[in-house]
Amino acid sequence: MIRPRKDPRKNPRGPDELAVVSGASSGIGAATAQALAAKGYHVLAGVRTASEADAVRADRIEPVTLDITVPEHVQALARRIADDPERRVLRVLVNNAGIEINAPVEVLPLALWREQFEVNLFGHIAVIQALLPFLRRSRGRIVNISSVGGVAALPVFGAYAGTKFALEAASDSLRREVSAHGVQVVVVQPGGVRTEMAARSGAVSLELAAGMSAEHQRLYGDLIDATVSSNTAFLERAVPAAKAGAKIAKVATTPRPRARYTLGTDAAFVIPLARFLPARVMDGVLAMSHRSRTTNTAPTPAPESTGSPS
Numbered sequence: 443m444i445r446p447r448k449d450p451r452k453n454p455r456g457p458d459e460l461a462v463v464s465g466a467s468s469g470i471g472a473a474t475a476q477a478l479a480a481k482g483y484h485v486l487a488g489v490r491t492a493s494e495a496d497a498v499r500a501d502r503i504e505p506v507t508l509d510i511t512v513p514e515h516v517q518a519l520a521r522r523i524a525d526d527p528e529r530r531v532l533r534v535l536v537n538n539a540g541i542e543i544n545a546p547v548e549v550l551p552l553a554l555w556r557e558q559f560e561v562n563l564f565g566h567i568a569v570i571q572a573l574l575p576f577l578r579r580s581r582g583r584i585v586n587i588s589s590v591g592g593v594a595a596l597p598v599f600g601a602y603a604g605t606k607f608a609l610e611a612a613s614d615s616l617r618r619e620v621s622a623h624g625v626q627v628v629v630v631q632p633g634g635v636r637t638e639m640a641a642r643s644g645a646v647s648l649e650l651a652a653g654m655s656a657e658h659q660r661l662y663g664d665l666i667d668a669t670v671s672s673n674t675a676f677l678e679r680a681v682p683a684a685k686a687g688a689k690i691a692k693v694a695t696t697p698r699p700r701a702r703y704t705l706g707t708d709a710a711f712v713i714p715l716a717r718f719l720p721a722r723v724m725d726g727v728l729a730m731s732h733r734s735r736t737t738n739t740a741p742t743p744a745p746e747s748t749g750s751p752s
Contacts, residue, residue: 459580460523460532461694462486464510464569465539467494469637470587473687474536474694479503481695484530486522488539510539510565520572531580534694535573537566538587540605542643544669545650546662547600555601562605567612574625581624585694586613590633590709594716596728598647598669617701629702630690633709634680644670681706 461478465471466487475487479502488508489495495505506522508515523532541561543554570584577584591599592606610629617627651659651666686705693703704710716724 458482458484458528458530459534460484460486460526460530461534461536462488462519462523462532462569462573463536463538464488464508464566466498466505467491468497469639469683470632470635470686470690471536471538472498473683473685474538474690475503475687476500476684477687477691478534478536478694481691483534486519488519508539510569511560513568516568516572519569520576523573523576531582532573532576533580533582534585535569535577535582536585536587536690536694537569538690539565540587540639542602542639542646543650544598544602544643544647546598546658546665549650549654549658549662550601555604558601558605559608562602563608563612566609570616574620577625578620578623583626583628583694583699584616585628585630585690587690588613588629588631590631590704590712592629592631593713594724594728596669598666614701626699627701628693628699630693631702631704631709631713632681632686633704633706633712634677635683635686635706636677636680637683644674 459482461475461483463471463475463478463485466475466485467489471487475485475498479485479500483502485503486506487498487503488510489498489505490507490509495507498505506519508519510516539561541558543550543558545554566586576582586609588609589603589606591603592610595603595607613627613629620627647666647670651663654662689703689705693699704713715727719727
């Protein structure tokens with residue numbers, strides 16, 4: 443009897459295949475690298491410093507210097523894959539690197555808008571362009587880490603949300619462009635996840651607010667304080683990074699992935715509302731949620747964290 447030929451996309455993992463995770467020094471990225479290594483991948487974990495490399499190095503996890511905004515780093519990563527001593531294929535790319543700097547649209551300097559787009563969007567595109575030839579050969583998978591903020595933009599989160607909206611759109615186009623080549627593109631939309639980036643975001647917002655003009659203080663000071671307080675309270679109940687990483691690794695290896703996955707109960711609740719409610723109604727829902735958080739919980743120091751409810 444002639445057996446039908448297996449579709450490689452239905453078996454996305456083989457022993458000792460390569461996976462790349464950017465932004466793997468801590469938080470979601472480090473947890474995802476660990477989860478993929480536990481599944482049998484040899485993970486090239488993107489880090490920026492020698493100390494970060496020492497922290498993430500482990501069995502099946504090989505740190506690589508990767509600032510995704512530096513072309514030489516991206517080119518070196520491609521060469522590392524091409525010259526793999528064991529001739530392993532690249533099966534999975536997880537685009538996770540990111541930064542979050544929050545302030546009102548009027549207040550945030552253009553340089554900080556551009557910096558966020560360089561890291562959260564253009565850097566990922568650079569990595570995708572460099573690694574797509576490898577993924578075509580393996581019929582592999584790209585997992586782009588977006589955010590609830592890629593669907594619903596909270597006040598003060600405009601620049602960060604803008605980068606994620608753009609990543610969502612680029613992911614849709616890419617998925618439709620490469621599906622015929624056997625490459626799958628999946629978006630993961632986390633809500634609040636306890637990571638270092640999220641923990642820092644409130645402090646950065648308050649630091650930027652302290653440098654605002656008196657007029658901007660009058661216009662936005664209370665809003666920024668309330669937003670930071672709300673975000674801090676929310677993160678106390680957020681998803682642990684290890685749980686987020688385990689889900690992303692599962693998404694990266696499931697035989698028949700969906701185009702999008704939410705991560706966390708807040709994402710599962712907010713994203714459908716944002717897609718189907720009229721904009722003015724959604725404004726009211728977010729405003730009520732914001733008020734309930736700030737009235738029920740006093741501001742406290744942010745826990746260690748890197749997702750955000752935006």
